[in-house]
Amino acid sequence: MATAHTTEAGSSRAVRRPGDVIFSGLSTGAAFLILAALAGVAIFLTIEGWPAVTASSGELGADNIVLHVWPLLFGTLLAAAIAMLIATPLAIGLALVISHYAPRRLAGPIGALIDLLAAVPSVVYGLWGIQYLAPKMLPVYQWLQDNLGFLPFFEGPATTGRTLLTASVVLAVMALPIITSISREVFAQTPVLHQEAALALGATRWEMIRLTVFPYGRSGVISAAMLGLGRALGETMAIAMVLSATGVISFNLISNQNPSTIAANIALKFPESTGVHVNVLIFSGLTLFVVTFLVNFAGRWIASRGQVKG
Amino acid sequence: MAKSIDVSDLNIYYGDFLAVEGVNMTIRARSVTAFIGPSGCGKSTFLRSLNRMHEVIPGARVEGKVVVDGQSLYGPDIDPVAVRREIGMVFQRPNPFPTMSIYENVLAGSRLNSKRIKKSEADDIVEKSLKGANLWNEVKDRLGKPGMGLSGGQQQRLCIARAIAVEPQVLLMDEPCSALDPISTSAIEDLIHELKSDYTIVIVTHNMQQAARVSDDTGFFNLKAVGEPGHLVEFNPTKKMFSNPDNESTEAYISGRFG
Numbered sequence: 001m002a003t004a005h006t007t008e009a010g011s012s013r014a015v016r017r018p019g020d021v022i023f024s025g026l027s028t029g030a031a032f033l034i035l036a037a038l039a040g041v042a043i044f045l046t047i048e049g050w051p052a053v054t055a056s057s058g059e060l061g062a063d064n065i066v067l068h069v070w071p072l073l074f075g076t077l078l079a080a081a082i083a084m085l086i087a088t089p090l091a092i093g094l095a096l097v098i099s100h101y102a103p104r105r106l107a108g109p110i111g112a113l114i115d116l117l118a119a120v121p122s123v124v125y126g127l128w129g130i131q132y133l134a135p136k137m138l139p140v141y142q143w144l145q146d147n148l149g150f151l152p153f154f155e156g157p158a159t160t161g162r163t164l165l166t167a168s169v170v171l172a173v174m175a176l177p178i179i180t181s182i183s184r185e186v187f188a189q190t191p192v193l194h195q196e197a198a199l200a201l202g203a204t205r206w207e208m209i210r211l212t213v214f215p216y217g218r219s220g221v222i223s224a225a226m227l228g229l230g231r232a233l234g235e236t237m238a239i240a241m242v243l244s245a246t247g248v249i250s251f252n253l254i255s256n257q258n259p260s261t262i263a264a265n266i267a268l269k270f271p272e273s274t275g276v277h278v279n280v281l282i283f284s285g286l287t288l289f290v291v292t293f294l295v296n297f298a299g300r301w302i303a304s305r306g307q308v309k310g
Numbered sequence: 311m312a313k314s315i316d317v318s319d320l321n322i323y324y325g326d327f328l329a330v331e332g333v334n335m336t337i338r339a340r341s342v343t344a345f346i347g348p349s350g351c352g353k354s355t356f357l358r359s360l361n362r363m364h365e366v367i368p369g370a371r372v373e374g375k376v377v378v379d380g381q382s383l384y385g386p387d388i389d390p391v392a393v394r395r396e397i398g399m400v401f402q403r404p405n406p407f408p409t410m411s412i413y414e415n416v417l418a419g420s421r422l423n424s425k426r427i428k429k430s431e432a433d434d435i436v437e438k439s440l441k442g443a444n445l446w447n448e449v450k451d452r453l454g455k456p457g458m459g460l461s462g463g464q465q466q467r468l469c470i471a472r473a474i475a476v477e478p479q480v481l482l483m484d485e486p487c488s489a490l491d492p493i494s495t496s497a498i499e500d501l502i503h504e505l506k507s508d509y510t511i512v513i514v515t516h517n518m519q520q521a522a523r524v525s526d527d528t529g530f531f532n533l534k535a536v537g538e539p540g541h542l543v544e545f546n547p548t549k550k551m552f553s554n555p556d557n558e559s560t561e562a563y564i565s566g567r568f569g
Contacts, residue, residue, distance in 0.1 A: 202395030
């Protein structure tokens with residue numbers, strides 16, 4: 001009896017294979033490395049940004065750091081929000097075409113093309129925005145000013161194409177691939193069983209999509225949009241090149257007076273900054289870091305809450 | 311409202327592949343017609359061609375004629391969507407819409423067919439359909455709960471309620487009991503008997519006892535040989551099929567000597 005007990009106790013300890021041990025060690029290490037890197041960035045931003053909080057108003061060019069960063073944050077959020085308004089519906093439409101409408105021979109190439117958009121460097125988007133899109137948009141802005149000028153968004157004066165709206169359009173194009181490809185994956189995973197249930201009831205293809213594909217993919221689309229938003233918030237180069245920024249706070253999207261964004265502002269100002277100005281830039285970077293973090297968390301929370309089972 | 315179906319010389323293709331060849335039969339109104347046969351012999355494909363559901367698969371097409379009450383299903387100006395509104399379908403695995411309540415599930419088809427329904431009208435449709443599917447007493451106190459919360463057998467009856475809520479001419483059932491336990495199966499079979507008085511029912515089943523229990527006519531499908539298309543071997547009243555079939559292979563299949 002006693003011997004049986006000891007062998008049982010011995011065998012109850014799981015057999016550990018060296019391969020498993022090494023792999024689990026490696027993956028745990030990788031996970032901690034990510035956390036450490038993230039924490040390192042946060043600590044660096046906080047320490048280096050702190051002097052900006054106590055800086056005098058003379059050094060800041062504003063009464064305090066909040067008044068200094070707020071216009072930049074405003075511009076960042078506004079540009080990203082407009083970009084999302086443009087990109088999300090477009091991306092959902094594209095994803096549906098690829099997953100449900102286009103013949104299979106076409107769907108693959110279209111999807112690949114969209115994914116290719118993500119591989120274009122942001123500098124190229126910047127060049128495209130400033131050289132091609134901005135001049136083409138100017139007549140549109142003039143039309144908007146003449147016909148919809150009573151709306152605060154289109155007050156004008158429309159004298160340049162390098163406006164916040166142009167920047168948002170460029171951002172939208174840049175955020176499009178990620179939203180499209182995630183939405184497409186989610187839509188394509190809608191159970192055939194449910195789609196057939198809708199079709200057998202006499203649903204048209206659009207009704208079938210409304211009845212089964214959208215409810216099933218809702219949370220996935222939301223988290224895709226959040227990822228796209230993350231990209232739009234942090235985008236630097238394209239905005240820095242396209243936007244003719246003056247740092248105002250304004251909802252006027254087509255004038256020559258535009259709010260700047262945090263990332264573009266850092267990129268433009270950093271080379272010529274010294275002393276406390278560097279700290280100010282880093283503090284604005286911390287703000288962006290926190291905002292992006294919050295957006296991502298919100299996206300994950302919504303995605304997990306809206307999970308549809310079955 | 312029940313209607314008969316005449317099928318003549320029907321060939322069903324997936325792309326270039328001929329899946330079912332040369333089917334001729336007449337499905338009587340207000341009766342239950344069962345299709346039996348080994349897996350892969352095309353009986354489900356044939357069933358789906360009766361409400362054009364097989365067209366969901368790209369490349370699927372048919373040759374030949376399916377005539378429901380004098381009207382050809384595959385006429386040039388016939389919309390498959392309209393066909394499916396007239397000919398409902400119940401699937402192998404219960405598939406209530408996961409995001410909808412029991413109430414909304416039953417109404418899903420009606421909401422498609424006529425956009426606006428009054429609340430009182432909607433209540434009537436839900437009660438009538440659920441009663442028709444023998445589910446009303448079990449769910450009447452939790453109509454707002456998700457349809458996915460029901461047991462498998464209840465879910466299947468919910469799907470039947472959803473199908474009959476739009477008052478179709480014909481009800482197609484593709485192995486409706488294959489995912490259910492014997493008690494739920496018997497509930498569905500009782501239901502089929504009751505529905506027979508109002509609907510033309512066509513059912514595919516792997517269970518020959520079930521075919522014998524519920525159906526008036528039975529069709530036996532088989533492959534001519536491996537790799538050859540499926541075809542209808544014999545179509546006769548169920549009583550004759552199970553006692554004195556015309557075809558030798560039917561007898562062999564039914565008596566379990568081959569499968």
